Amino acid sequence: MQFISSVKNEQIKQLKKLHTKKGRRQHQRYLLEGEHLVQEALAAKVELSQLYVTQDFINHDVHHLIKQYHDQTTLITPEVAQSLAETITPQGIFAVTNLVKPALPTSWSGQWLLLDQVQDPGNVGTMVRTADAAGLKGVVLSSDSVDVYQSKVQRAMQGSQFHLPVFTADLLPVVTQMQQQKIPVWGTLVDRQAISYQQIAPQANWALIMGNEAHGLNSTLTAMTDQNIYIPLSGQAESLNVAVAAGVLMFSLR
C-alpha cells in the first residue's frame, strides 16, 4: 500500500484538479468523497481506479470497502485527507472513477425529468435523487446547468448517478424528439393556459421540465411544451423551492 503524507505530493495536486470542471474534463475522471458514495459506486459495480484512505478509516472499515481494492489503495494522513476534502469533516475515504457520458437515447419511453439552467448544486442533486426515488427513467440537464460531477451536486445526489442515467444535452432537440415520439412534455409555468398538476392523470410516459430558480423556464421551451402546469399555492409564499416543487410533481404524476 502506497503512503502519502504531504499535501504537496504531486499525485495529490493532480487529484485536486478533479475539483474543477476543467480538470474533470481533461482527465475524464472525478472524485467520490465519503463512505456512502464509494459504497454506492461499488454496489453499482462501477470501476474505481484509485482509493485514498486514512488509517482511521481503515480501522473502522466495517463494510470492508478497501479489501476489494487493496492494490489500488493509498494510505493518506488526516492532513492530506483534509486538503483533498470538500467537506468540513471528511470521513477519510476518497475514490477516483471515470466520468460517464452515456449516449443520449434516440428512442424515448418512460418518465423523464428535464432540468433547464438549474444553477444551485444542492437543488440539482436533490432533484436527481428524487427522480431516482420516484422511479423515473432518467434525467436530462441542459448544457448550461451546473456540472453534475461537482462535489455539492454529488453530496445531494447521494449516489443516484449510479442508479439512473443523468445526461447533459441541449434540451430543444431532446424535447422535439420526445414529442415526435408522442411523449407529452410538461413545462412548469404559471400562465393563462397552464393547468393545475392535479388535473393531469398519471400516465406511463412523460417528460417534466423544471426551470431556473430565479427566472423559470426559458420562453422557447415553454412555447414548445404540450402543456404547462403549476402547483396551486394556498399561503402567502410566492413560490416553492424548485426541488420541493419537482418532488411534489414527480410523486403526483408518476
Next chain:
Amino acid sequence: MQFISSVKNEQIKQLKKLHTKKGRRQHQRYLLEGEHLVQEALAAKVELSQLYVTQDFINHDVHHLIKQYHDQTTLITPEVAQSLAETITPQGIFAVTNLVKPALPTSWSGQWLLLDQVQDPGNVGTMVRTADAAGLKGVVLSSDSVDVYQSKVQRAMQGSQFHLPVFTADLLPVVTQMQQQKIPVWGTLVDRQAISYQQIAPQANWALIMGNEAHGLNSTLTAMTDQNIYIPLSGQAESLNVAVAAGVLMFSLR
C-alpha cells in the same frame, strides 16, 4: 443619515453579535439581510429598528424601501456591508428587527408541521417556506432543532416567518395536547404498522412530524403518533431529502 465607514465601528461589532444564537437571545433581535427579506418584513408591517444600506443600494432602491425608515437608516461602505454579510455577494441592505417568540396556542386546529431535531438550516427553512405555500396554520420546531433566526434558515424561508407562526417548543406536550383535542398526529416512519401517505384522506385538521435527517423521528414520538406514514419509493434511492418528503406529504394531505 448616520454614516459608518469602519468595519471596527462599535455599532457594527454589536450587530455582528446577532450572527450567533447567543447574541440574538441577549439582544432579543435579529438581522435581516437582503432586499427580499426586508420587503417581506415591511409588507407584514413588522417594525424595523434600524436599516443599514450602501450608497449603491440607495441609488437602485426601486421599491423605496428606505424612504419609510429614513431617520433610522445608516449609510455603510461596501466594506462594512461585506463584513456584516453572511452571503458572498451582499445586496447592501440589512435591517434589525425584534425576535418574535409567539406564545404557543392552547387550543389547536388546522394543519401543522412539527419538526423534530432537524439540523440542516436549508432543510428547516425550506420546510417552513413549503408549509407557508401549502397553507398550513403554523410550524413547531423542537427545542433541539436548528435556530430559526440563523441566516441560512432565513434565506431558505424567504420571509415565510412573516406569514405563519414558527414556534420553538418541546414536541411531547404539544403532541399530547393536540391528541387530547382530537387532532390526528402523523409521524413519518417505515415500520410494520406504517401505511402509505396515499391511504390518508385529506382532512381539515392534522399534524405531521418530520424527523432528523440521519436518525429519523425519535422513538418516544413515533410511539405516540396516531398513525405513522411513509412515501413508497420506486427506484433505488434509499430515501428522499427531508424537505422534499415534507413537500410531497404536505401537498398531498392538505
